[in-house]
Amino acid sequence: MTETAGFENPEFWNSMYDDETAPWLIGEPQPAIAALEREGWIRGRVLEPGCGSGEHTILFTKLGYEAVGVDLSPGAVTYARRTAAEKGVPNARFEVANMLRPDDHPVLTPAFDTIVDCALFHGFGAYGRDIGAHLAYANVLHKLCNPGGRVHILAHADTEPGLSSQIGDSVIRESFGDGWELEDLQPARYQGHITEQISEVAVKAGLPAGGPVDLAAWLVRVRRL
Numbered sequence: 001m002t003e004t005a006g007f008e009n010p011e012f013w014n015s016m017y018d019d020e021t022a023p024w025l026i027g028e029p030q031p032a033i034a035a036l037e038r039e040g041w042i043r044g045r046v047l048e049p050g051c052g053s054g055e056h057t058i059l060f061t062k063l064g065y066e067a068v069g070v071d072l073s074p075g076a077v078t079y080a081r082r083t084a085a086e087k088g089v090p091n092a093r094f095e096v097a098n099m100l101r102p103d104d105h106p107v108l109t110p111a112f113d114t115i116v117d118c119a120l121f122h123g124f125g126a127y128g129r130d131i132g133a134h135l136a137y138a139n140v141l142h143k144l145c146n147p148g149g150r151v152h153i154l155a156h157a158d159t160e161p162g163l164s165s166q167i168g169d170s171v172i173r174e175s176f177g178d179g180w181e182l183e184d185l186q187p188a189r190y191q192g193h194i195t196e197q198i199s200e201v202a203v204k205a206g207l208p209a210g211g212p213v214d215l216a217a218w219l220v221r222v223r224r225l
Contacts, residue, residue: 014075021197022052023163023213024119029055032154032188032219033118037063041152041221044113047144049099050120054080054092060116061092070097070107100124102140110144115151117141119190121175122155122167134175142179145224150183151176153220154190160216161206163192172220181223188219 016022033056036042042065048057051069057080060067069092071077077094084092097105099120124133141151158166169185176182192213194202199209207213 010073010075013071013073017073017075017079019197021195023192023194023198025053026191026193026212027055029059030118030154030191032190032217033116033152034059036116036152041150042114042116044146044149045111046114046116047108047112048116048118049141050117051080051094052076052118054083054094056116056118057094058084058087058089058092062087062089068093068095068107070095070099070105072096072098099137099140102144108144111146112144113146113149115141115145115149117151117153117155119154119156121153121172123165131171131174134171138175138180142224147224149224151220151222151224153218153222154188155218155220156190157187157216157218159187162215163194163198163202163205163207163213166216167218169218172218176220176222179225181225182220183223184219184221186219188217190215190217 042060046060046065046067048069051057051071054069057067057069069080074096077096080094084090095107097107102108124137156162156166158168172185192215194208194210194213203209
């Protein structure tokens with residue numbers, strides 16, 4: 001199986017939720033995403049593609065936003081719904097959907113004011129090496145976002161060792177061209193957790209063998225024209 005095929009295979013991700021080995025399961029929202037809300041950037045109807053454990057959709061719902069999180073993995077959606085119930089936000093909405101096939105999923109109906117992508121964008125296209133896949137995904141985001149709406153992306157940066165696919169800022173700039181205004185692109189940090197199951201991968205990348213890890217990221221804001 002190719003890396004890209006694995007990326008679009010639900011079973012590839014389900015196993016990470018079954019045994020809780022996913023390095024992004026940190027039990028709370030990413031600090032960079034939570035800061036966006038505090039700074040007033042989360043507005044209107046909100047979509048979180050690749051929601052994973054659901055922490056951001058849970059946060060937005062708790063704060064009163066109309067938010068929905070979607071993920072390719074049924075295991076992720078089950079995990080997110082359980083987490084929402086445990087955190088006292090049972091009304092947080094999560095649905096299974098493939099972001100590259102929006103027409104197959106009623107939940108992916110256009111008219112979102114804010115889209116928050118935390119660690120999904122960098123994985124498209126053979127783990128970050130095929131600009132065509134990133135462009136296709138950006139076109140989906142353009143279709144789903146209201147004119148004047150904003151897309152926020154927290155993506156793994158290639159400026160330091162990392163645990164998975166990483167991208168350079170040029171990929172972001174090339175992906176969001178026509179139909180977009182790139183308002184901000186800056187270095188940020190992404191919080192992860194290295195479990196025993198992925199410790200060998202981490203060590204090979206020059207990272208600690210276990211425990212919390214702080215990774216280089218890009219924080220991006222683009223406006224849909």
